[in-house]
Amino acid sequence: MTATDSPAYPSFPEGSDAFPHRNLLGIAGLQPWEIQYLLAEAEQWVALNQQSSKHDDRLAGLTVINAFFENSTRTLLSFEIAGKRLGADVVNMHAAQSSIKKGETLIDTAMTLNAMRADAIVIRHGSSGAVQLIADKVDCPVLNAGDGSHEHPTQALLDALTIRRRKGEIGGLKIAICGDILHSRVARSNIICLTTLGAEVRVVGPPSLMPNAIEAMQVTAFTDFDAALDGVDVVMMLRLQNERMQGQFIPSTREYRRLYGLTEERLTRAAPDALVMHPGPMNRGVEIDSNVADDPSRSSVTEQVEMGVAMRMACLDVLTRRARKVEGWS
Amino acid sequence: MTATDSPAYPSFPEGSDAFPHRNLLGIAGLQPWEIQYLLAEAEQWVALNQQSSKHDDRLAGLTVINAFFENSTRTLLSFEIAGKRLGADVVNMHAAQSSIKKGETLIDTAMTLNAMRADAIVIRHGSSGAVQLIADKVDCPVLNAGDGSHEHPTQALLDALTIRRRKGEIGGLKIAICGDILHSRVARSNIICLTTLGAEVRVVGPPSLMPNAIEAMQVTAFTDFDAALDGVDVVMMLRLQNERMQGQFIPSTREYRRLYGLTEERLTRAAPDALVMHPGPMNRGVEIDSNVADDPSRSSVTEQVEMGVAMRMACLDVLTRRARKVEGWS
Amino acid sequence: MTATDSPAYPSFPEGSDAFPHRNLLGIAGLQPWEIQYLLAEAEQWVALNQQSSKHDDRLAGLTVINAFFENSTRTLLSFEIAGKRLGADVVNMHAAQSSIKKGETLIDTAMTLNAMRADAIVIRHGSSGAVQLIADKVDCPVLNAGDGSHEHPTQALLDALTIRRRKGEIGGLKIAICGDILHSRVARSNIICLTTLGAEVRVVGPPSLMPNAIEAMQVTAFTDFDAALDGVDVVMMLRLQNERMQGQFIPSTREYRRLYGLTEERLTRAAPDALVMHPGPMNRGVEIDSNVADDPSRSSVTEQVEMGVAMRMACLDVLTRRARKVEGWS
Numbered sequence: 001m002t003a004t005d006s007p008a009y010p011s012f013p014e015g016s017d018a019f020p021h022r023n024l025l026g027i028a029g030l031q032p033w034e035i036q037y038l039l040a041e042a043e044q045w046v047a048l049n050q051q052s053s054k055h056d057d058r059l060a061g062l063t064v065i066n067a068f069f070e071n072s073t074r075t076l077l078s079f080e081i082a083g084k085r086l087g088a089d090v091v092n093m094h095a096a097q098s099s100i101k102k103g104e105t106l107i108d109t110a111m112t113l114n115a116m117r118a119d120a121i122v123i124r125h126g127s128s129g130a131v132q133l134i135a136d137k138v139d140c141p142v143l144n145a146g147d148g149s150h151e152h153p154t155q156a157l158l159d160a161l162t163i164r165r166r167k168g169e170i171g172g173l174k175i176a177i178c179g180d181i182l183h184s185r186v187a188r189s190n191i192i193c194l195t196t197l198g199a200e201v202r203v204v205g206p207p208s209l210m211p212n213a214i215e216a217m218q219v220t221a222f223t224d225f226d227a228a229l230d231g232v233d234v235v236m237m238l239r240l241q242n243e244r245m246q247g248q249f250i251p252s253t254r255e256y257r258r259l260y261g262l263t264e265e266r267l268t269r270a271a272p273d274a275l276v277m278h279p280g281p282m283n284r285g286v287e288i289d290s291n292v293a294d295d296p297s298r299s300s301v302t303e304q305v306e307m308g309v310a311m312r313m314a315c316l317d318v319l320t321r322r323a324r325k326v327e328g329w330s
Numbered sequence: 331m332t333a334t335d336s337p338a339y340p341s342f343p344e345g346s347d348a349f350p351h352r353n354l355l356g357i358a359g360l361q362p363w364e365i366q367y368l369l370a371e372a373e374q375w376v377a378l379n380q381q382s383s384k385h386d387d388r389l390a391g392l393t394v395i396n397a398f399f400e401n402s403t404r405t406l407l408s409f410e411i412a413g414k415r416l417g418a419d420v421v422n423m424h425a426a427q428s429s430i431k432k433g434e435t436l437i438d439t440a441m442t443l444n445a446m447r448a449d450a451i452v453i454r455h456g457s458s459g460a461v462q463l464i465a466d467k468v469d470c471p472v473l474n475a476g477d478g479s480h481e482h483p484t485q486a487l488l489d490a491l492t493i494r495r496r497k498g499e500i501g502g503l504k505i506a507i508c509g510d511i512l513h514s515r516v517a518r519s520n521i522i523c524l525t526t527l528g529a530e531v532r533v534v535g536p537p538s539l540m541p542n543a544i545e546a547m548q549v550t551a552f553t554d555f556d557a558a559l560d561g562v563d564v565v566m567m568l569r570l571q572n573e574r575m576q577g578q579f580i581p582s583t584r585e586y587r588r589l590y591g592l593t594e595e596r597l598t599r600a601a602p603d604a605l606v607m608h609p610g611p612m613n614r615g616v617e618i619d620s621n622v623a624d625d626p627s628r629s630s631v632t633e634q635v636e637m638g639v640a641m642r643m644a645c646l647d648v649l650t651r652r653a654r655k656v657e658g659w660s
Numbered sequence: 661m662t663a664t665d666s667p668a669y670p671s672f673p674e675g676s677d678a679f680p681h682r683n684l685l686g687i688a689g690l691q692p693w694e695i696q697y698l699l700a701e702a703e704q705w706v707a708l709n710q711q712s713s714k715h716d717d718r719l720a721g722l723t724v725i726n727a728f729f730e731n732s733t734r735t736l737l738s739f740e741i742a743g744k745r746l747g748a749d750v751v752n753m754h755a756a757q758s759s760i761k762k763g764e765t766l767i768d769t770a771m772t773l774n775a776m777r778a779d780a781i782v783i784r785h786g787s788s789g790a791v792q793l794i795a796d797k798v799d800c801p802v803l804n805a806g807d808g809s810h811e812h813p814t815q816a817l818l819d820a821l822t823i824r825r826r827k828g829e830i831g832g833l834k835i836a837i838c839g840d841i842l843h844s845r846v847a848r849s850n851i852i853c854l855t856t857l858g859a860e861v862r863v864v865g866p867p868s869l870m871p872n873a874i875e876a877m878q879v880t881a882f883t884d885f886d887a888a889l890d891g892v893d894v895v896m897m898l899r900l901q902n903e904r905m906q907g908q909f910i911p912s913t914r915e916y917r918r919l920y921g922l923t924e925e926r927l928t929r930a931a932p933d934a935l936v937m938h939p940g941p942m943n944r945g946v947e948i949d950s951n952v953a954d955d956p957s958r959s960s961v962t963e964q965v966e967m968g969v970a971m972r973m974a975c976l977d978v979l980t981r982r983a984r985k986v987e988g989w990s
Contacts, residue, residue, distance in 0.1 A: 049447045052653050053391030055419070061713030063741055073423055074442060081393055081446055084419040089715070089744035093733055108941055112734060115965035116741055117709045281438060305445035323712050379777045382983050383721030385749070403753055404772060411723055411776055414749040611768055635775035 018329045019318050023135045023142045026151035027192040035197060038314055039161050045310035045317075046161075049085070059088035062119035062320060067093040067109070067134075068145070069125040074280060074305070075145050075154075079122050082312035088119070106130055107137055114138040120320055123147070128185075141319035143312075149183045155279055156189035158311040160197065162300050163234055165307075166275050171198030176228045176270075178260060179238025179287055180209040180249075181221075186279050187238055191217050204228035205238075205260060208249045225260050229269040236277040237262050240287050253286050262288045267298070275300055348659045349648050353465045353472045356481035357522040365527060368644055369491050375640035375647075376491075379415070389418035392449035392650060397423040397439070397464075398475070399455040404610060404635070405475050405484075409452045412642035418449070436460055437467055444468040450650055453477070458515075471649035473642075479513045485609055486519035488641040490527065492630050493564055495637075496605050501528030506558045506600075508590055509568025509617055510539040510579075511551075516609050517568055521547050534558035535568075535590060538579045555590050559599040566607040567592050570617050583616050592618045597628070605630055678989045679978050683795045683802045686811035687852040695857060698974055699821050705970035705977075706821075709745070719748035722779035722980060727753040727769070727794075728805070729785040734940060734965070735805050735814075739782045742972035748779070766790055767797055774798040780980055783807070788845075801979035803972075809843045815939055816849035818971040820857065822960050823894055825967075826935050831858030836888045836930075838920055839898025839947055840869040840909075841881075846939050847898055851877050864888035865898075865920060868909045885920050889929040896937040897922050900947050913946050922948045927958070935960055 019037060027035070048054050064083040068076050076092065083090040093113075106125075110133070113121055120141050123131045128148030135142035146152040163170055175194055181187045181203045194201050195218045203214060204222040214221045222228035229235065240256060250256045262276065276292055276299040284290050293299050321329040349367060357365070378384050394413040398406050406422065413420040423443075436455075440463070443451055450471045453461045458478030465472035476482040493500055505524055511517045511533045524531050525548045533544060534552040544551045552558035559565060570586060580586045592606065606622055606629040614620050623629050651659040679697060687695070708714050724743040728736050736752065743750035753773075766785075770793070773781055780801045783791045788808030795802035806812040823830055835854055841847045841863045854861050855878045863874060864882040874881050882888035889895065900916060910916045922936065936952055936959040944950050953959050981989040 051391075052449075052655065054393065054447065055391035061711075061715035061745075063714065063745070065737070077395070077421055077423060077443075077446065080421050081419065084421070085391075085393070089741065091737055091740050091744070093737060105944065108944075111962050112940065112965050113737075115962040116737065116969050117714065117966065119712075280442065284435065284438075302441050302445040305442050306447065309446050325712065381721075382779075382985060384723065384777065385721035407725070407751055407753060407773075407776065410751050411749065414751070415721075415723070610772065614765065614768075632771050632775040635772050636777065639776050 018321065022319070022322075023144075024153050024315055024319060025131055025135055025142065025144045027153045027156050027189045027196065028151065030193075030196065032196055032198070035157070035160065035193060038157055038311070038318065039164060041314040041318055042157075042161050042307070042310045045082075045085075045313040046307065048313075049306070049310055054085050055087065056085065057087040058317060058324070059083065059086035059119075059320060062088045062324070063117065064088040064090045064120045064122065064316065065093060065113050065116070065118045066090065066122045066145075067113060067124075069123070069130070070146070072124055072146065075124060075308075078305070078308045079143075079145060079312050082309050082316055083120075085309075086313055086316055088316070106133055110134040110137040114140070119323055120316055140323065143315055143319065146185055149185050149188070151189045151192075152185040153189050153193075154308070154312055154315060155186050156193035157315070158304055158307040159190055159236065159277060159279070160193050161307045161311055162277065162304050163275065165303075166300060167233060170194060173199045173234060174202070174232040174271075175199050175234040175236060176202045176204055176222075176232045177219075177236045177238065178204045178225060178228065178262070179240060180244055181205045181214065181238075182209045182211050183241070183244070184238050190236060191219055195219065202228045202232065206250055206256075209244070226266065226269055229266065232270045232274060234275045234277060235262060235267065235270055237282075237288050239279060239281065240283055245286075253283075257286050261286060262292050264289060264291050267292055274298070277301070277304060280305065348651065352649070352652075353474075354483050354645055354649060355461055355465055355472065355474045357483045357486050357519045357526065358481065360523075360526065362526055362528070365487070365490065365523060368487055368641070368648065369494060371648055372487075372491050372637070372640045372644040375412075375415075375643040376637065378643075379636070379640055384415050385417065386415065387417040388647060388654070389413065389416035389449075389650060392418045392654070393447065394418040394420045394450045394452065394646065395423060395443050395446070395448045396420065396452045396475075397443060397454075399453070399460070400476070402454055402476065405454060405638075408635070408638045409473075409475060409642050412639050412646055413450075415639075416643055416646055418646070436463055440464040440467040444470070449653055450646055470653065473645055473649065476515055479515050479518070481519045481522075482515040483519050483523075484638070484642055484645060485516050486523035487645070488634055488637040489520055489566065489607060489609070490523050491637045491641055492607065492634050493605065495633075496630060497563060500524060503529045503564060504532070504562040504601075505529050505564040505566060506532045506534060506552075506562045507549075507566045507568065508534045508555060508558065508592070509570060510574055511535045511544065511568075512539045512541050513571070513574070514568050520566060521549055525549065532558045532562065536580055536586075539574070556596065556599055559596065562600045562604060564605045564607060565592060565597065565600055567612075567618050569609060569611065570613055575616075583613075587616055591616060592622050594619060594621050597622055604628070607631070607634060609634065678981065682979070682982075683804075684813050684975055684979060685791055685795055685802065685804045687813045687816050687849045687856065688811065690853075690856065692856055692858070695817070695820065695853060698817055698971070698978065699824060701974040701978055702817075702821050702967070702970045705745075705973040706967065708973075709966070709970055714745050715747065716745065717747040718977060718984070719743065719746035719779075719980060722748045722984070723777065724748045724750045724780045724782065724976065725753060725773050725776070725778045726750065726782045726805075727773060727784075729783070729790070730806070732784055732806065735784060735968075738965070738968045739803075739805060739972050742969050742976055743780075745969075746973055746976055748976070766793055770794040770797040774800070779983055780976055800983065803975055803979065806845055809845050809848070811849045811852075812845040813849050813853075814968070814972055814975060815846050816853035817975070818964055818967040819850055819896065819937060819939070820853050821967045821971055822937065822964050823935065825963075826960060827893060830854060833859045833894060834862070834892040834931075835859050835894040835896060836862045836864055836882075836892045837879075837896045837898065838864045838885060838888065838922070839900060840904055841865045841874065841898075842869045842871050843901070843904070844898050850896060851879055855879065862888045862892065866910055866916075869904070886926065886929055889926065892930045892934060894935045894937060895922060895927065895930055897942075897948050899939060899941065900943055905946075913943075917946050921946060922952050924949060924951050927952055934958070937961070937964060940965065 124145040128150035458480035788810035
């Protein structure tokens with residue numbers, strides 16, 4: 001199945017040429033059709049990955065560098081597998097060995113990777129905006145694999161892909177995102193993605209973890225989880241980061257669970273067929289209970305991981321088409 | 331040379347279909363013919379690895395994940411090279427970066443790797459049984475690369491392959507295994523493998539490092555190294571782990587060497603053409619002396635490393651045949 | 661473009677067969693034509709790397725092991741990309757996980773890599789001479805990626821390639837190398853390379869960082885940077901290692917910059933079209949100022965990185981020709 005012969009693939013709007021962005025730095029700035037286009041593209045990779053042989057040669061001869069300044073086993077594995085299944089030469093640059101530690105500036109690192117003639121650079125960094133800084137200095141597409149508390153666009157895309165496969169069209173769905181809204185790039189990218197696609201998004205969490213002007217993001221803010229869950233089609237739980245677990249933000253993990261943990265009982269407030277999501281890794285017994293997380297009819301936790309590889313394949317493919325001189329992408 | 335046209339390959343017993351196991355979690359439970367089958371399969375990879383070009387495409391399009399929760403440079407390198415020479419997309423997951431560190435359960439890690447559609451998972455873990463736990467949760471073959479003090483099956487297989495190539499049939503050989511029998515997964519897997527193949531196995535070590543009911547494993551236990559060595563065909567030395575070197579288990583490395591170090595003089599007690607083995611890395615001057623370890627006519631230390639890559643290629647090949655729909659392996 | 665059809669490639673001298681060395685352990689011992697040969701070979705890889713698809717299959721089926729006992733993100737990335745673009749199976753051995761940490765001797769590590777049938781081993785090590793020690797024990801070519809304060813030959817070769825592309829023939833050029841001459845393997849390899857090719861080399865740095873008998877290397881030593889710069893065609897700055905920044909060698913980084921930092925003003929002492937080089941990563945504002953480093957018409961800092969990948973491809977290709985039975989290289 002290819003992008004052109006499937007009715008699921010949106011057509012380009014009048015006046016648009018192909019996918020008009022060089023990079024994937026965030027969801028902010030993407031048009032609805034652009035998000036839909038990437039979701040549609042990912043479907044072919046979902047299908048390929050379910051084959052016994054899962055290989056495509058379209059990125060053969062291209063060098064993909066995964067530059068991870070923050071450790072993230074899952075996201076790195078997902079991008080590495082995505083690149084390799086497309087036939088690229090994939091190399092990982094781990095922060096721990098990085099010359100950043102020797103005082104090199106981020107821009108020098110960017111220029112080094114560029115000079116090695118990378119064809120795509122995937123970056124994870126602890127500082128918001130670091131990925132943009134690098135993208136400004138290199139000639140190839142840059143994919144943001146999470147930067148500070150800014151954006152994590154492939155996470156939002158894989159979540160949207162998961163929702164679309166489970167629930168159909170995203171427009172009109174009621175979706176609650178629960179947890180540390182203040183610091184979470186996953187929350188931020190998902191809010192932008194889901195509202196752009198027309199969902200009604202509610203955010204819920206302790207007041208200490210809720211941004212002040214969150215309503216400007218076209219969401220409704222709650223501090224009462226039960227109220228936020230009322231009738232929702234999707235419950236998206238966020239990971240409670242260890243560093244927030246004690247001290248200033250929440251009184252205790254036990255108290256957090258009592259107020260913001262997704263239990264079986266609490267889930268009854270949502271729609272009867274509500275979908276439970278979590279980007280992983282989960283703190284079982286803190287933000288989510290195992291009997292909710294492990295029920296495949298309600299939870300899409302592992303499906304999200306699967307969609308992640310497919311989504312990253314789609315992004316690597318689409319963003320390298322210009323350099324690969326794919327017809328119509330000049 | 332393939333498995334079917336060589337007289338060295340054992341035929342399947344009446345009523346058996348191909349290799350009947352999905353995983354390689356340990357040597358325990360393998361029939362003699364199954365071990366012999368894996369040894370015979372490895373021969374073609376020994377031959378390939380001695381070519382200038384050493385590549386085969388049978389695992390092309392398959393994803394092999396090496397998930398190492400314990401550092402092990404040699405074993406990881408060996409599996410990584412094995413997978414790559416067979417054409418697989420190989421990715422390494424290092425424990426140090428693992429989200430295990432963020433509190434993720436082992437089962438969640440297993441389900442994550444599974445959702446990424448791994449075609450084989452190689453696991454090294456500090457806890458006995460961790461590999462079984464993961465194997466129960468995933469759809470693809472799992473290979474144990476060492477779990478706690480339980481098993482290290484590919485080490486036993488490569489040791490058996492080395493012995494068979496040097497000594498011919500293993501049945502009937504007298505083999506002494508010397509060192510920390512209590513904690514060693516290498517000893518455990520080798521005892522099971524060699525006794526299953528009909529060897530007479532002696533184990534020897536300090537009483538503090540000898541399991542209580544070791545005789546139940548069909549071996550003879552010694553505390554006197556000289557007595558144990560008497561007339562043996564093979565002397566298999568174990569690595570003395572650093573953490574045992576001081577304190578409760580042995581009085582000192584000097585004392586250990588005096589009683590359980592393999593010296594040239596002591597080796598004269600064995601059969602004149604006795605083979606000296608060590609899984610590496612060696613503590614020279616502790617459990618083994620350099621003049622014994624470095625004599626290629628007596629020592630197979632580097633040959634064991636070579637057999638390791640071939641043996642792991644055989645295991646990856648055999649265990650993925652069902653998924654690859656190899657004829658006769660449906 | 662291949663080695664044989666380009667006028668840029670030097671012919672082999674009478675009586676020489678191909679490239680006569682098995683390893684690349686240093687520049688010392690290389691004849692001028694041998695260096696020129698490697699530079700000429702690299703040109704084809706510079707050209708390939710500028711294509712959208714940058715892949716060659718000549719190392720398919722070969723295993724290249726990057727054994728890095730010292731962290732070096734840039735050099736490791738460069739060698740890893742070089743090997744992969746040539747089609748090799750590339751595996752990295754990181755020191756941090758190495759059994760060296762378990763007390764294994766360097767020679768045992770070498771014999772292990774050899775037994776795994778590596779076809780080329782790239783080594784970075786903190787001790788001068790460690791690479792030679794390993795080369796003596798293995799059957800395949802060894803490439804020195806930096807050993808102690810001894811040599812870093814691919815750095816010198818990529819620097820020479822950069823100079824040749826910017827300035828034409830190296831013979832007759834006036835080149836100043838500035839910084840920690842005493843400890844720098846980059847300086848050492850460059851001095852040997854550039855003097856062998858007929859350049860007039862000046863070295864300059866604080867007396868505490870200048871070797872005693874440096875004149876024996878056919879260079880002129882300066883302690884006054886301004887004097888050393890007078891009329892030079894190339895200024896090669898060295899990185900000031902963090903560990904030298906305080907204490908016994910220099911009074912302060914500020915003082916170092918005042919005396920030995922390359923500023924725009926100071927650069928006016930050199931020839932008007934002088935080329936500024938730095939092996940990276942740079943300490944901006946210490947040994948080099950940003951307005952000098954970032955001017956592409958004068959600085960070749962990123963071009964050096966680009967030449968690095970091409971140069972390493974050339975070295976891997978040339979050194980594996982015998983094993984690959986390339987015609988004329990038996």
